[in-house]
Amino acid sequence: MIYGFYAVGVFLASAFLTGLVSIKSDKYVPHIPIAASLVAVLLTAITLPRVFFWGAVRMQMEEWVAPIGISIVADTLSVTLALITTIIAFLVLLFSYRYISRNSAKYYSLLSLMFAGVLGILYTGDIFNMFVFFEVLSVSSYGLVAFYRNRVSLEAGIKYLIMGSVATSMLLLGVAMLYGVAGTVNMADLALKLPSIGGIVPAVALALIMAGIALKAGIFPFHAWIADAYEGAPSPVSAALSGIGIKAGVYAMLRVVFIVFNAPAVVLDILLVFGVASMLIGALLALGQDNLKRMLAYSSVSQIGYIFMAIGLGTALGTAAGLLHIVNHMIIKSLLFLSAGTVLWKAKSTNMKEIANTVRTTPLMTYSFLFGVLALAGIPLFNGFVSKWLIYVASFEKMPLLTVIALVTSAITLAYGLKAFYAVFLSNEKAGTKVVMPLSMKIPLVVLIVLVIVLGVVPQIGIWLAEMMSGSLDLSLYTGVVLG
Amino acid sequence: MIYDANMLQQMILLFALFFAVSLAIYMAVRKEVTGKKAGRIYVGGEDLRPDDVNISPLDFYASIERTLRVKRVVSLHNGDLSRYLMWMIIGMAVFMIILVWGMV
Numbered sequence: 001m002i003y004g005f006y007a008v009g010v011f012l013a014s015a016f017l018t019g020l021v022s023i024k025s026d027k028y029v030p031h032i033p034i035a036a037s038l039v040a041v042l043l044t045a046i047t048l049p050r051v052f053f054w055g056a057v058r059m060q061m062e063e064w065v066a067p068i069g070i071s072i073v074a075d076t077l078s079v080t081l082a083l084i085t086t087i088i089a090f091l092v093l094l095f096s097y098r099y100i101s102r103n104s105a106k107y108y109s110l111l112s113l114m115f116a117g118v119l120g121i122l123y124t125g126d127i128f129n130m131f132v133f134f135e136v137l138s139v140s141s142y143g144l145v146a147f148y149r150n151r152v153s154l155e156a157g158i159k160y161l162i163m164g165s166v167a168t169s170m171l172l173l174g175v176a177m178l179y180g181v182a183g184t185v186n187m188a189d190l191a192l193k194l195p196s197i198g199g200i201v202p203a204v205a206l207a208l209i210m211a212g213i214a215l216k217a218g219i220f221p222f223h224a225w226i227a228d229a230y231e232g233a234p235s236p237v238s239a240a241l242s243g244i245g246i247k248a249g250v251y252a253m254l255r256v257v258f259i260v261f262n263a264p265a266v267v268l269d270i271l272l273v274f275g276v277a278s279m280l281i282g283a284l285l286a287l288g289q290d291n292l293k294r295m296l297a298y299s300s301v302s303q304i305g306y307i308f309m310a311i312g313l314g315t316a317l318g319t320a321a322g323l324l325h326i327v328n329h330m331i332i333k334s335l336l337f338l339s340a341g342t343v344l345w346k347a348k349s350t351n352m353k354e355i356a357n358t359v360r361t362t363p364l365m366t367y368s369f370l371f372g373v374l375a376l377a378g379i380p381l382f383n384g385f386v387s388k389w390l391i392y393v394a395s396f397e398k399m400p401l402l403t404v405i406a407l408v409t410s411a412i413t414l415a416y417g418l419k420a421f422y423a424v425f426l427s428n429e430k431a432g433t434k435v436v437m438p439l440s441m442k443i444p445l446v447v448l449i450v451l452v453i454v455l456g457v458v459p460q461i462g463i464w465l466a467e468m469m470s471g472s473l474d475l476s477l478y479t480g481v482v483l484g
Numbered sequence: 485m486i487y488d489a490n491m492l493q494q495m496i497l498l499f500a501l502f503f504a505v506s507l508a509i510y511m512a513v514r515k516e517v518t519g520k521k522a523g524r525i526y527v528g529g530e531d532l533r534p535d536d537v538n539i540s541p542l543d544f545y546a547s548i549e550r551t552l553r554v555k556r557v558v559s560l561h562n563g564d565l566s567r568y569l570m571w572m573i574i575g576m577a578v579f580m581i582i583l584v585w586g587m588v
Binding site for chain 1: 489522549555567583
């Protein structure tokens with residue numbers, strides 16, 4: 001029994017109930033998804049020790065045996081990411097409690113659907129099922145990006161919808177081609193059958209699937225939707241999209257590359273090259289922004305580049321470093337978007353120079369953003385340092401030039417982070433109205449700050465986690481669990 | 485074990501120590517520095533006003549942006565959907581060419 005997977009059902013029920021309750025009154029609408037997210041955290045936390053101490057588990061839907069029925073797999077990678085996802089989901093929903101005042105039923109319903117989609121992607125052992133959960137995630141995200149229904153958010157929503165639709169078409173076509181040649185959509189079964197299938201089809205299918213997932217992950221040159229979408233969406237949604245949404249894409253890429261195709265060298269090279277390009281281009285784009293949310297969006301492109309570069313190295317340390325950076329970036333970017341959200345809550349603009357004239361910040365807002373920036377740049381005492389250090393060491397062992405590029409990118413990261421910090425938080429001493437944050441907005445910031453510092457001061461936790469998660473990408477272990 | 489965390493832990497502790505010492509020095513000196521009247525600024529045979537030597541941090545970052553030619557990269561991201569879709573298709577084509585060449 002995988003209790004964590006029931007969190008998908010809990011969020012789906014929350015999406016349905018939220019709409020149902022809103023018929024009577026909007027008053028209790030936010031309580032349903034917040035309660036659901038707490039239950040999801042609990043269910044995932046129950047699953048975690050089982051998987052960490054006794055190994056991965058598999059569950060079959062409706063008792064149809066693998067590979068015919070849909071397999072649900074909980075291993076250290078999926079459960080760790082699921083736990084962080086549910087915690088961030090709870091914090092984002094709590095933050096939204098006072099942040100979203102109009103159309104809250106639609107907002108919470110779509111957000112619940114989005115979390116259900118992400119958790120489904122994490123647990124599924126079936127590539128077609130993964131596509132279905134990607135659709136759940138994507139369709140809800142399109143609605144959330146366009147939530148404000150103003151010019152910026154509608155344009156962003158439509159762009160994201162069109163690009164997302166092209167990407168999911170590629171993904172579906174790739175999955176269909178794999179099913180056509182292998183006769184199965186079970187990932188473990190595909191992994192066993194594909195090596196004996198020759199010809200061009202598996203390679204073309206992999207290219208289509210990788211391109212489809214690359215858009216979800218926001219990797220260069222599939223990254224263009226990110227800035228518009230994050231700018232148009234409400235800040236808690238940007239936090240959820242950046243902290244959780246695009247990580248689902250990264251996770252799916254790892255599952256397909258490492259499990260279904262057993263990580264061929266040429267694929268790792270692609271991840272490495274496109275990772276380095278994303279890292280640099282994302283950082284340069286972030287440096288050139290005057291818009292706070294666009295800057296944070298491009299920064300996500302850059303950090304996803306670090307993850308793919310590390311994994312593309314093809315070494316045990318590189319993979320572990322990349323996986324740890326996924327976890328760290330989930331926490332850091334949620335912190336940054338939520339702290340930016342506190343400022344944007346009362347500001348009339350997302351332009352950094354204009355924000356300073358309209359809003360007077362509080363110490364909690366200031367420190368949460370500063371700590372987020374320092375963690376993102378990989379400064380010691382913060383969690384980003386641990387994963388970036390591992391990335392530097394791993395890349396130095398393979399190709400020292402990559403370490404130099406990664407270090408230069410970190411310097412650019414610090415530059416754009418401090419630029420935003422100065423413009424928004426240090427230039428506004430005299431002007432603007434003071435933002436009085438309710439407790440529901442303070443708690444998420446404090447929790448995320450604690451996580452950023454604890455994982456930074458005690459690196460053993462992160463390194464242990466990374467080591468445990470790396471084991472999940474072992475093909476023989478995975479197929480053993482799924483097919484018995 | 486993939487990496488020995490002890491060395492990393494020692495580095496972090498060392499950094500924390502340096503940070504604490506720096507903070508202590510700053511706190512000790514801060515009282516002496518603040519409140520004192522600024523002296524005359526004399527550089528290269530000229531008397532300068534405080535405004536001449538105070539550079540806004542945003543101007544500092546603008547100089548970095550100019551050096552790295554950031555504007556050129558930013559101008560490519562002009563919100564044109566058809567251009568973004570073209571990048572996607574090119575990206576997919578590159579994946580396909582490399583994978584077919586490398587795997588078949």
